[in-house]
Amino acid sequence: MRVHLLGTVELVPAGEDPVPLAATKRRTVLAALALELNHVVSGDRLLSLVWDGAPPPQAKAALQGHVAQLRKLLGSTVDLVTRAPGYALVGDRHAVDVFRFEDLVATAWQADDETAAERLTSALELWRGPFLADLPGGRLHEAYEPRLEELRLTAVEELGARLIVLGRAAEAATRLREAVTDHPLREPLVASLMLALLRTGRQAEALDLFGRTRAQLADELGVDPGPELRAAHHAVLVGDASPRPARQPVQVPAQLPHEHRGFVGRDAELSQLDGLLCDAGIGLLSGPPGVGKTALALRWAHRVADRFPGGQLFVDLRGFAEREPLEVKTALVGFLRALGVENVRLSGGLDALAAQYRSLLAHRRVLVVLDNARSVEQVRPLLPGSPRCLVLVTSRHCLEDLVVTEGAAVLGVETLDDRTAGELLTAGLGRHRTEPEPEATAELIGLCGGLPLALRIVSARLASRPRWTIQALVDELRDEQNRLAAFTLPEQDRGVRSALAVSYRELPEGAARTFRSLGLHPGTDIDSYAAAALLDVNVLTARTHLRTVASASLLHESTPDRYVRHDLVRLFTRQLIAGEDNRESGDRLLDYYLHVADTARALLSDHPQPIAAPAHPPASFPELTSHRAAMEWFEQEEHNLRLLLENGDRTRTWQLALCLDAFYARNGNRVDRLKVCRAGLAAASGDGEAEAQLLVSEGAALADLGELEDAVRESQRAVRLASGTVEGLARANLGYCLAATGNLADALERMREALEITRATGDPRAQAAVLDRLANALLRQHQAAEALAPAREALLLHESLPPSAAHAAALYTAGSVLQATGQSAVALRTFEDGLRLADQVADLRHVALFHLVIAELLVDDAESAAGHREAARRIHRRLGVVELPVSRRASSGS
Template sequence: MRVNLLGTVELVSAGSDPVQLGAAKRRTVLAALALELNRVVSGDRLLALVWNGSPPPQAKAALQGHVAQLRKVLGPGLDLVTRAPGYLLEGERSAVDVFVFEDLVRDAREADDQAAVEQLTAALKLWRGPFLTDVPSPGLGEATAAKLEELRLVAVQDMAERLLRLDRPTEAVAALAPLAEGYPLREPLVSKLVVALHRAGRQAESLDLFHRTRKRLVDELGVDPGPELRAAYQSVLAVEALPEITGGPAQLPREHRGFVGRDTELADLDDCLTGQDSAIGLLVGPPGVGKTALALRWAHRVASEFPDGQLFLDLRGFDETEPVDPRTALMGFLRTLGLADSQISTDLDEQAAQYRSLLADKRVLVVLDNARSVGQVRPLLPGSAHCLVLVTSRHGLNDLVVTEGASVVPVATLEKSAAADLLVGMLGRRRTDLEPEATAELVELCDRLPLALRIAGARLTSRPRWTIRSLVDELHDEQSRLAALSLPEARRGVRAALAVSYRELPEGAARMFRRLGLHPGTDLDCYAAAALLDINVATARTHLRTAAYANLLHESTPDRYSRHDLVRLFARHLVITESGEDNAISTERLLDYYLHVADTARAHLADHVRPFGDPVHPPASFPVLTSHNEAVRWFTLEEANLRLVLEIAANSRQHERTWKLALCLDAFYFRRGNRVDRLNAFRVGLHAARALDDEHAEATLLLRMGATLADLGRLEDAVWESSRAVQLAAGDPHLQCAALDSLGYCLLAAGEYEKARDRATEALTIARDIGDVRAQATVLNNLANVLLGMDEAEEALQCMKEALWLLASVALSTSHVTALHTAGSALWQLGRTAEALQFQVDGLELAEELGDQYQAAACHRAIGDALEQIGGIHVATPHWQSAARLYRELRLADAEELTAKLARREPAAG
């Protein structure tokens, strides 16, 4: 089943039959959800869209009705679910024609001409009329409509270009002519139609179109035709392609041999510079990323559009020597443009004026490579509106954007396929095909950085007896990787390139960059950086932005910075030369920062958290987490870093920090149902707790480890570890209650019901003695599961009634979800199917609100079981599928079991 939005809103079944949707407002709801496929749309937003910003009092009920009706007509491939704070339409991108259109247009960019024409034709056929033509909601999709219409125009232009290259001008005319009528002043569109008409033998129509367009441009906009349209006109008059350069300087260096990739950046340059007056392009990226190669590739592509010549200058802003002075640069350009030395002024401003005068009314391309500052560039900007300037720099040069309107095109590292192609070009396919895995590893060890890849390729080229694996093995040694990616004889390489940028940093930013060498991850936030130097987050933010301006870091999201692994190694190389004592204290501050925030975060994820208290080095600044969802988001962002700092703490024998960090990570892994990583964290934490001879810490970890082992089916080990936790917990009633409860859970998993009930009863007595409401509810839940295993469902239900009564007095948490799920299971066993289903539905809504994927999966599964009995396989399947998907995301074996269950029932569904 799919949703069509490119025209009237349609819901089409697998047999291509439109489904009757009814009310216009229902079409609006479907369109809004489809445009945000797999993303939650809030109820408030839907109300505003459907009722144009003024929903009546009964609107919420009406919206629920529309959602309910849509659920009835949705078929395979689409699922409409309630997800706080609104609704979510789940499905593949291929289920919505808008996304199919976007994907076809995107894929066409990479295809050859014939395939591209076929893909673009298929994409354009999806349009049945104006976007959302029958949706009475002005606020819905306005930005999307503009974007899609622009993409449609670009698709037609691209298809026409491909058709012309395939010598199919008549088809190009047919594609372009209808749009040219609607967009008579869109010069790229008209230009291609002028050429297509001419190539189709309709020269008179071609010339007439140009003159009509030229008149409209002058009359309506007060401008002359741009270079692309003029060039098309000249090609018609001369019956040839664009004119070749007949004079002027031609200073562009040769293109780099083996240039690969960069289709996106080249397209971005075309979009922001082609046909623009006084255009300035700015290629910005880190050292060694290939900015110069990209600039030369694009410059050679457009050189023919600048008949008065091309100027090129390496400003050496990041060389070991001093950057080129603007006076020196202008002297060279003025000589090239024909002035004798005696005619050139000695004053910088007068030189710039002479330069602008010589380029007045000229069409010249100026490429300024490796600019260090705006002050270096500004005197070299022509005054002519017909000249174009392309600048490359490691710095952002924001003032050039603000004052001169420069268009920035970021240059990142190569895509994996392009980076591999670069190595293939240097080494030959026979060599890379023999070692595909080693080639892929080499690409990643070089961070897909062209400079590093070329150096690695050069080393292998000069040593034909070396295998690629031998170089990969050398690069795996982090201490020698930078040296291995350098050419000492030429003083070139990754380290030399990074060193120039580092030396330009102010002292505060340089100190910060060095300290980042102690951070083990490839990304971090401002707070972690602040902890390394024991400074406030505002100062850290300033230093990080300075390093990002120099392209040593990348601000991936607000206040979060990423870096390439080679940059991390370079910072590590810098910091190990500093005081060992200072480095040790900074490392402790970093560990305490992560421990402090993780301890705060776990309190939102677990029900029985006793905070650790202030660390030895309390951080000056840290993110304030106030909810379950904020805690989950923080853990998700920092999971990789937390793993690494746990490893640092363990390796440096900081035992107390180690077991506490392991316990914090466990709270996150438990919430995600991630049993394998829980077990690994416990092993690290237990080793530290035992090194401290801290029985309390050991018991705390063991009782959780026992439950995890039980979940993994290692029942004998689970009972053993939990029993050990009970012994170590003696004297601490809170800990003893938790340990007994864990032992009961493990005994239940092992099928030893009588022993499990005895341990749960002991735990319940302790929980009641100490007055811990949540502990009582947790133990009652486990006791109920034991009773269910003993076929004593009525007694289990009584336990859950008491548990739910207790939980009504405390804040909502995962305990409530567990209690609802277990109560539903008891009702199911008693044959009270409808009541059981309602408890599971309530549990699912709360699990989704809390972000508890594991419990959500369990509720989906139980709902599916109940619905199979009530309504049949077809209503149960979507919930089993949702449960299987969640289990897969959690990497749990339950996914395979459910998938097999679905497969077994498939014949019955037919």
């Protein structure tokens, strides 16, 4: 089975007629996969190529249907396989006419004239018409046609030259004339045709051809004939009948600027760039302003320059400069002059200049570095047609269209880690400055956030002020209001802020407003729901704007629909909104987080007290329907919520603190639980009901931390302030703490009071919680037999309630009581039930506890016991807690 693309798209079994392929899209799918033979084409790229960048909603299903139909048609020589993240057509290169053509042309260059002529003739005979003749023009054509057409014309030129040497000038003239008619400004073709005409005795016709070409070059390109065409003209004038005129010496450009002094690190990125050498094409370095894209490109380009004997071309396209970007035509003229074209002028047409540029690079291996590209339109005319050349593009933008249409390989350039940042700072200052102040140096590196531009600026400032200490500069940079100004070179007004300002000014209006609004957000990461609340728009609009900002490298999409910004970008956005009245936007953001946090709290907390509806209910928010989803949301937003505790609104602060308390109670982080409870208490001062809820939680956290005297004191405060169910929980918590101090009589009295209150309020959850604490308190005092009844009653109450962490805690208590009373087999089953429930409700703290107690009971199964202990250790590492012996792990149940 062969695939034909050089003409109409055909699937041809050996010795048979083409197989009907029917739908145009199906032929397009086959062509797209065949052109990437033995390489995986991602589903997204395939959809973009087949539907020209605008796949309809049903495109994915349609694509799967076309793939299924193609599999039925393909024979044994090629196979269409599914491989993440898309599909691949697998088979021999010669099964696709494009690759047979490329291989025949490639092997002809070093062959003798007779063999070369045969191979080139065979290669050109594979063309049955225009490339993909029966497919409409689009991204597939744009991505592959220029290179293949360039190679076809190069093959025609070389065939003409070989035929002339073999004495077959008339045949050469026939082949060359058709190509010159289609490409009258392609000088190597014209030169070859002139020589063929000379060899067949048509000198006047050759001179007339030269005259017409010279005039057309001047009119359309504004250039004079190049060296090869002038040499052919001279040969015709003097009647030089030698088989092949002497080639003019080729001008080899070496335009790479010098490398940045003090370049450090980037070993992984340099290694990735080395991979481009194995499959010459296009590499794209994208990343935020100041991250060192140009420095990385130049370091690698100098390292591999000797691999490109045809030379190195470099241009700064000024896509993000204060002045206007460089015109593509200006860049092309510069490249043409560097390649030896004399008197080239800007008056020529862009397409004609680009064609001449590709012609000059057709036989050469050249490295082309396009720095600071703003758009694909700025890059595409500067791409060589020859697959032997390599292009390296740097841009702040993602240039996704360059990936889709040209198959560019993308390498994201990120900020430096602390170690490499330290090396860069030391390279600029010297160890005699950094080693005496290790702590100040480390803080300076942190303030620069790993951004090479910021590190180079502070290095320059310190190097020019030898009497300054690093600590003095650190003290200046600690002031967030003036930090960006410190990262500026005053004599040129260049620095981090100006670099960010250029990118900000280029954003469309909606994206610019979104970026500016991020100045109201306290953290460095945000999702589209929070952005929608800030902007008062729907989530789809917010998501579109965030993606646009991320495409400009002012944000980084760390996970799907979650965006991170550099801390200096955060400061820049704060400066953008300085002086504006954004209280309503800020309130909407707070109410969004409070609304979702309260939803998550209702799933996680065993005794959620309702929080008043926010003043600005969000229109869009993530749907949290399970314990695990609630935990995952809290884990993502924990840092932002902690920052929002400092918002200045007292009511919202204690409400957020209550929500975070539920999260920390669930994951077992007692230290942070205590901190948020105290932050909430400070804000709730004067609101007795709020204070009581927070005091109950604070008392539980203090008890878990072993600070029992403080736990008793705070629980007593809660009892005085609380009423109803909260009072019952407060008394139960006080009893638990008293039991832990050895005061069992008072503890039991408080527990009985708590049980009466919760039974009176009719809250079965609270009753179960009190009974669990009572059983726990008795167990602590080695009264396991007395603990059995309340432990069992707690379990009975939970059986009629939805699954909860409180039920898992009650199972842990009941299992511990059963184990203490010698009922090990029943205890093991109880612990196993608890493990399943704790995993179901995402209670990682109790999952770890259950693994440990089960391991303790599996005395006859060492392998299983070891597995349980390792599972517990993994959870503790994730939670960042220190593992304690099982015997010390009493659960407060709160």
